[in-house]
Amino acid sequence: MSSLRLARLQEERKSWRKDHPFGFFAKPAKNPDGSMNLQSWTAGIPGKPNTLWADGVYPISITFPDDYPSKPPKVKFPANFYHPNVYPSGTICLSILNEEQDWRPAITLKQIVLGIQELLGSPNPDSPAQEPAWRAFGKDRATYDKKVKEQAQKYIK
Amino acid sequence: MGKDSQLQAVLGKDVLTKVRAAKVLLVGAGGIGCELLKDLVLMGYGEIHVVDLDTIDLSNLNRQFLFRHKDIKKPKASTAVAAVETFNFHNSKLVSYMANIMDTKQFPLSWFDQFNFIFNALDNIAARSYVNKMCLFLKKPSIESGTTGFNGQVTPIFPYQTECYECTVKETPKTYPVCTIRSTPSQPVHCVTWAKNYLFGQLFGEDEETSPTDFGTDNQDEIKNMVSEQNELKELKNLATKDDFFESVIDKIFIKDINKLLALEELWKTRKRPIPLAWDSSVKDKIEAITDSDVARGQDVWPIEKYIFLLMRSIKELQQRLADGETDLEFDKDDEVTLDFVVAATNIRSHMFHIPLKSKFDIKQIAGNIIPAIATTNSIISGFSALASLQMFTPNPREGAKMVYTFQDATRFVSTSSVVESNRKCKSCSIPRGVLKINLSHPEIVLGDVVDALVKGFKYGHDEIALILGKDRLIYDVDFDDNKDKKLADIGFQAGEVLLVNDENDEKATVELYIEAMDSGKIEVPNMELPDAPEKEATEEQEDEKEDDDVLQAISDDAPIIIDEEEEAEEASKKHKLDEIDEHETTTSKKQKTSEGQDHVLIE
Ligand SMILES: [Zn+2]
Numbered sequence: 058m059s060s061l062r063l064a065r066l067q068e069e070r071k072s073w074r075k076d077h078p079f080g081f082f083a084k085p086a087k088n089p090d091g092s093m094n095l096q097s098w099t100a101g102i103p104g105k106p107n108t109l110w111a112d113g114v115y116p117i118s119i120t121f122p123d124d125y126p127s128k129p130p131k132v133k134f135p136a137n138f139y140h141p142n143v144y145p146s147g148t149i150c151l152s153i154l155n156e157e158q159d160w161r162p163a164i165t166l167k168q169i170v171l172g173i174q175e176l177l178g179s180p181n182p183d184s185p186a187q188e189p190a191w192r193a194f195g196k197d198r199a200t201y202d203k204k205v206k207e208q209a210q211k212y213i214k
Numbered sequence: 215m216g217k218d219s220q221l222q223a224v225l226g227k228d229v230l231t232k233v234r235a236a237k238v239l240l241v242g243a244g245g246i247g248c249e250l251l252k253d254l255v256l257m258g259y260g261e262i263h264v265v266d267l268d269t270i271d272l273s274n275l276n277r278q279f280l281f282r283h284k285d286i287k288k289p290k291a292s293t294a295v296a297a298v299e300t301f302n303f304h305n306s307k308l309v310s311y312m313a314n315i316m317d318t319k320q321f322p323l324s325w326f327d328q329f330n331f332i333f334n335a336l337d338n339i340a341a342r343s344y345v346n347k348m349c350l351f352l353k354k355p356s357i358e359s360g361t362t363g364f365n366g367q368v369t370p371i372f373p374y375q376t377e378c379y380e381c382t383v384k385e386t387p388k389t390y391p392v393c394t395i396r397s398t399p400s401q402p403v404h405c406v407t408w409a410k411n412y413l414f415g416q417l418f419g420e421d422e423e424t425s426p427t428d429f430g431t432d433n434q435d436e437i438k439n440m441v442s443e444q445n446e447l448k449e450l451k452n453l454a455t456k457d458d459f460f461e462s463v464i465d466k467i468f469i470k471d472i473n474k475l476l477a478l479e480e481l482w483k484t485r486k487r488p489i490p491l492a493w494d495s496s497v498k499d500k501i502e503a504i505t506d507s508d509v510a511r512g513q514d515v516w517p518i519e520k521y522i523f524l525l526m527r528s529i530k531e532l533q534q535r536l537a538d539g540e541t542d543l544e545f546d547k548d549d550e551v552t553l554d555f556v557v558a559a560t561n562i563r564s565h566m567f568h569i570p571l572k573s574k575f576d577i578k579q580i581a582g583n584i585i586p587a588i589a590t591t592n593s594i595i596s597g598f599s600a601l602a603s604l605q606m607f608t609p610n611p612r613e614g615a616k617m618v619y620t621f622q623d624a625t626r627f628v629s630t631s632s633v634v635e636s637n638r639k640c641k642s643c644s645i646p647r648g649v650l651k652i653n654l655s656h657p658e659i660v661l662g663d664v665v666d667a668l669v670k671g672f673k674y675g676h677d678e679i680a681l682i683l684g685k686d687r688l689i690y691d692v693d694f695d696d697n698k699d700k701k702l703a704d705i706g707f708q709a710g711e712v713l714l715v716n717d718e719n720d721e722k723a724t725v726e727l728y729i730e731a732m733d734s735g736k737i738e739v740p741n742m743e744l745p746d747a748p749e750k751e752a753t754e755e756q757e758d759e760k761e762d763d764d765v766l767q768a769i770s771d772d773a774p775i776i777i778d779e780e781e782e783a784e785e786a787s788k789k790h791k792l793d794e795i796d797e798h799e800t801t802t803s804k805k806q807k808t809s810e811g812q813d814h815v816l817i818e
Contacts, residue, residue, distance in 0.1 A: 092706065
């Protein structure tokens with residue numbers, strides 16, 4: 058209900074419109090009445106070229122809480138997304154999205170999506186969020202690579 | 215001797231005349247509200263309107279002195295008004311409403327405008343913020359009051375001039391490292407937090423992780439254990455429909471998980487090892503013999519078997535709720551069943567970790583973050599609030615207006631300080647506000663007309679504006695003009711909604727408009743000059759680049775990022791403020807204001 062929060066979200070929309078990284082998209086969800094829901098966005102994260110992730114554009118949902126930007130947005134991949142730092146529900150484990158860690162109100166949407174793109178190809182083995190991908194990443198790289206590539210085909214560009 | 219003669223001797227004829235003519239609003243008829251209403255009636259206020267949503271509860275009677283046992287379940291507002299009628303010596307006109315002050319239909323902005331000023335005696339943050347905002351729209355002064363235990367505060371607010379309710383940052387409750395809660399608790403509060411925020415949510419709540427990214431430990435085995443524990447909990451949750459769910463919970467949570475923790479030798483070098491719950495036939499026999507009446511006295515600490523019984527009983531009832539179609543159950547301290555679950559799980563865990571058990575009564579306080587309300591503090595704060603209102607009748611009320619605090623720990627119980635300038639970064643009062651009048655029954659007005667009227671009225675000099683309606687609905691901007699030809703009703707315009715207008719070229723400040731219906735004409739934009747948009751830091755562009763790098767850096771090596779050290783220093787220096795004063799809710803400790811210009815009042 059804070060007006061500053063809305064002004065900030067509109068600011069994010071405007072900055073994104075003027076300048077956003079190549080291959081990404083981000084927009085508020087449409088409401089049935091024809092308006093847009095500034096609180097709930099969808100975005101697409103392209104895998105970095107020359108990585109296992111390169112073939113896909115991975116969808117995320119971004120939900121901005123009522124006390125954004127004091128609190129970080131909640132960012133999710135689809136459920137059961139295969140990545141060591143993504144929980145089974147799709148919630149992403151990333152320090153800049155954690156209030157108690159590196160979240161700062163000044164962090165922009167652009168920085169968030171770039172951060173997530175970075176995380177795709179460079180998982181953090183110290184922040185396990187799901188068993189299968191975390192274990193495979195640490196102990197069975199062949200399986201890990203195979204699964205990641207299969208997933209990329211599912212979200213092919 | 216006339217009835218008013220003593221009042222006149224105290225206040226002076228001039229002030230008394232103004233008080234007699236004043237019409238004021240008192241929001242809240244609880245702990246402070248009862249006291250304040252008594253004060254205002256005895257001061258001879260001409261007309262007092264009292265709004266409170268609540269009915270009277272047994273637990274109110276110790277301090278809300280206008281209420282009696284026979285009043286339980288009656289509305290607070292009308293009961294309080296009826297009670298003060300018995301000593302309404304100056305014939306104040308009293309009007310009561312049992313209603314939510316945030317109801318825009320019953321209390322539109324124009325309704326607030328009838329009052330000279332407003333007394334806030336509320337017990338929750340949402341309603342306070344709302345009333346604060348209405349006062350900002352109307353530029354109407356208010357007097358905010360609140361208490362937490364022995365500490366209390368009175369703040370006169372002059373909108374856009376002095377600090378508003380939202381100008382100070384609210385402290386958030388204390389948090390504990392994940393590892394302390396999940397694997398190495400050492401205090402009752404750790405077990406309460408575990409039971410309430412982790413276990414309850416995992417078993418009965420929303421299907422959602424608490425998603426810790428910082429476990430508060432570097433022990434990889436410990437982290438691994440926490441992760442697998444959580445995944446197993448998910449599987450356990452799926453058993454919630456089964457008859458033996460309780461046994462599964464005991465087996466997993468209070469036996470297997472503890473054994474796994476015990477295997478992490480590293481943890482127990484400096485700590486006492488927990489003991490898994492004894493779950494044999496002798497314990498089961500004891501539980502068999504326990505009945506509901508054995509677990510009725512919440513003030514006592516019971517033997518552990520009774521908590522196991524309580525756990526069993528509450529789990530069965532929660533299972534029943536799920537079976538009845540309820541989903542995503544939530545902990546509520548006043549919901550006996552969820553409280554029982556948390557009490558039982560807390561104490562069984564405490565028992566295993568050699569932590570003293572707590573009574574149900576104590577655990578309710580810890581879990582509900584309850585700080586006792588104290589009648590004396592309410593009474594003192596109300597008195598100061600009533601006194602502060604006299605300042606409103608001086609020629610320049612803002613000059614000389616004082617905040618008043620009480621502190622239990624300070625050398626002086628009562629201190630005062632001058633009101634502070636409003637915070638230019640405040641999320642509420644840094645935004646200009648006005649009233650947008652629209653003939654909502656006019657058949658031809660479309661969104662495009664509103665855009666045109668705003669562009670013209672606020673003299674933007676371009677039509678690149680964004681319109682956001684209500685909580686979060688973007689209805690128009692440069693890149694989104696699909697709705698331009700839509701009728702206002704179809705896009706959700708109604709009286710009482712708030713419209714945010716943002717200058718996409720960042721020349722003029724963002725403005726918030728309260729939508730009011732009018733019967734004739736079309737659209738009336740408020741006659742106000744929009745200030746320039748707050749200036750952005752000159753080096754923002756460069757800093758943006760730097761931030762990008764910093765953030766990416768933080769991702770790769772976990773280094774903390776510092777984006778604006780200055781801002782943080784400023785935040786820290788603001789901490790001297792009395793942040794979140796609240797009758798029931800806050801758990802944070804208050805620090806005494808020590809800035810310059812403070813003077814003390816010693817109460818003997
Ligand atoms: Zn403010």
